[in-house]
Amino acid sequence: MRQARSSGRPLAKRQGRFHHGDLRWALLQAATQLLDRDGSAGVGLRAIARLAGVSQAAPYRHFADRESILAVLAENGLLALGDRMAAAAARASDPAAALAAIGEAYVAHAVERPHLYRLLFGPEVADKARYPAVRDAGHRAMQVLVDAIAAGQRAGVVRAGDPAELAIAHWAAVHGIAQLIIDGVVAERIAASGGPAAVARLVVRQAWEGLTPRPAR
Amino acid sequence: MRQARSSGRPLAKRQGRFHHGDLRWALLQAATQLLDRDGSAGVGLRAIARLAGVSQAAPYRHFADRESILAVLAENGLLALGDRMAAAAARASDPAAALAAIGEAYVAHAVERPHLYRLLFGPEVADKARYPAVRDAGHRAMQVLVDAIAAGQRAGVVRAGDPAELAIAHWAAVHGIAQLIIDGVVAERIAASGGPAAVARLVVRQAWEGLTPRPAR
DNA sequence: GCCAGCAAGTTGACGCTGTCAACTTGAAAC
DNA sequence: GTTTCAAGTTGACAGCGTCAACTTGCTGGC
Numbered sequence: 001m002r003q004a005r006s007s008g009r010p011l012a013k014r015q016g017r018f019h020h021g022d023l024r025w026a027l028l029q030a031a032t033q034l035l036d037r038d039g040s041a042g043v044g045l046r047a048i049a050r051l052a053g054v055s056q057a058a059p060y061r062h063f064a065d066r067e068s069i070l071a072v073l074a075e076n077g078l079l080a081l082g083d084r085m086a087a088a089a090a091r092a093s094d095p096a097a098a099l100a101a102i103g104e105a106y107v108a109h110a111v112e113r114p115h116l117y118r119l120l121f122g123p124e125v126a127d128k129a130r131y132p133a134v135r136d137a138g139h140r141a142m143q144v145l146v147d148a149i150a151a152g153q154r155a156g157v158v159r160a161g162d163p164a165e166l167a168i169a170h171w172a173a174v175h176g177i178a179q180l181i182i183d184g185v186v187a188e189r190i191a192a193s194g195g196p197a198a199v200a201r202l203v204v205r206q207a208w209e210g211l212t213p214r215p216a217r
Numbered sequence: 218m219r220q221a222r223s224s225g226r227p228l229a230k231r232q233g234r235f236h237h238g239d240l241r242w243a244l245l246q247a248a249t250q251l252l253d254r255d256g257s258a259g260v261g262l263r264a265i266a267r268l269a270g271v272s273q274a275a276p277y278r279h280f281a282d283r284e285s286i287l288a289v290l291a292e293n294g295l296l297a298l299g300d301r302m303a304a305a306a307a308r309a310s311d312p313a314a315a316l317a318a319i320g321e322a323y324v325a326h327a328v329e330r331p332h333l334y335r336l337l338f339g340p341e342v343a344d345k346a347r348y349p350a351v352r353d354a355g356h357r358a359m360q361v362l363v364d365a366i367a368a369g370q371r372a373g374v375v376r377a378g379d380p381a382e383l384a385i386a387h388w389a390a391v392h393g394i395a396q397l398i399i400d401g402v403v404a405e406r407i408a409a410s411g412g413p414a415a416v417a418r419l420v421v422r423q424a425w426e427g428l429t430p431r432p433a434r
Numbered sequence: 435g436c437c438a439g440c441a442a443g444t445t446g447a448c449g450c451t452g453t454c455a456a457c458t459t460g461a462a463a464c
Numbered sequence: 465g466t467t468t469c470a471a472g473t474t475g476a477c478a479g480c481g482t483c484a485a486c487t488t489g490c491t492g493g494c
Binding site: 121180209 | 256258335338339340343345355381382383385386387388389390391392393394396397400401402403406416419420423424425426427428431
């Protein structure tokens, strides 16, 4: 898990300090486990508390309500997604390869943890005004893509235009195929093409055509 | 609502025939209303029954469980989406315009009824094996896009290749921007660009570049 | 015209959920 | 060593999906 334990104090001083130690951390761990196994519907306050070995009302000492827990999971998930995209871009040798790598990393993230991915954008934590941290984490991930497109423009392999605008269209393609894959809509195609990564590459390549400079026709 | 009343018999003979008349139809109407207002979380058996003016257990005479009601809503929604895409394509004057019209109709449908749209692909009715009608309705909508791409190929404005493969990538872009719009992720861009339709056009145009034949570079 | 049969709808209950108020526990600060 | 207060527990409430048992009232067969 990305997030540090909830306090900056030395761990040794916290261990066994209170009834539980660091219940907030344990609850998030339990919630993550339930989310990956049963989807967001399985992430219930009581289920989390049971898994953490505390009473049903204990989570209310650390979270306002169920939605707040889901919001923290979403925030962490978006930060991890942004990190993974940035790492993929950093490994690539040139701007074109970086954009492809970002797209494939994005889809891979969604495929590996579909329930988490659905939570990132779904309606469970829809009220962005209530959770600005979630929105900021999303913007951070988006910025990785915008930066990669701007770099492509500087290298002359991406056509001119507002990078943010180009990024939205490109993101839509990658986001869309990720959704279609994890929702099982293109399951037959995946079986025929040899795995979700192959389908993702297909889409990323086609979306790339929309970014390249067009010669006059 | 697309679906006809549940029986083929003359309506006059059904009116007031049983305790309620046509409760199945009334329940679906109530469920649709709740879905559009409160999202799928608001579509509860008891809420539906209250809105239809019957007792909490009455719906079980017509639906196996809550998920079955959602599945019918999803099926109807997918059929309506397919119809709308087909109508948009039929109105267009040439294959290129048809593809653009399909994309814009698709996004418009999602924007007008976001809760329904989320239900169409979301995990609430994920078990496609249990509801083959839902899967078939989805395939029917997808086929409209495949046909439009095949027509574009015959007219020489879409590049060669498996139409189903090209359709998946194009669909991903349209599906993705629809999701991003209704999830409020690109809200700022929408405000800046003058409405969701403008953003949708942007994406459709960029995705279109991925479909056109490429001159040798 | 009556009666049996059966689909349609009701009532009441079960265990589950999120949430809250009232209570107890135990570490820390003076 | 006492006080204080955060942390965790207990018990309760309303609402949920679902089911078994019961009632209602239309319909087809005599």
